[in-house]
């Protein structure tokens with residue numbers, strides 16, 4: 503009886519000590535590692551190009567101003583009259599018939615930037631190459647204006 507009691511208290515002691523000595527470790531959350539998806543890493547290696555595309559919208563009154571400020575009107579009437587160059591009346595519809603070009607816009611832009619590329623029948627290559635580097639916005643505006651001449 504006596505022996506059993508000692509043995510029992512000894513066991514209780516061991517249990518208490520082992521509970522007391524148990525190391526309590528705080529749960530650590532996993533570190534967050536950024537792993538780019540295959541698509542992202544492909545884009546990054548290509549040299550991250552902008553995703554937003556800017557759509558240029560032409561403004562016809564800005565185009566009308568450009569037409570006079572640039573002196574287009576010195577050679578082009580806005581009607582049917584021939585000056586140095588053809589009158590611009592109906593130019594947008596006419597541009598659509600230039601089948602070498604993908605669109606009327608493409609023809610008008612090329613006519614302004616590279617006038618020598620397509621010489622209108624009955625005219626000579628007298629249009630200057632002043633506007634080869636015209637702004638995209640200026641081209642969009644003049645196209646919008648020329649569309650109104652019908």
Ligand code: HEC
Nearest residue numbers: 572573574577586587588613617620621622625626628629
């Ligand atoms: C010095 C005179 C001159 C000036 C200035 C001039 N052009 Fe012309 N342009 C011409 C001549 C000549 C042609 C016809 C020959 C050719 O196709 O290049 C022509 C052709 C064009 C055509 C094609 C017309 C068609 O019926 O297919 C367009 C469009 C045009 N010009 C726009 C412009 C605009 C816009 C400006 C001003 C930014 C301008 N031009 C300034 C002389 C001029």
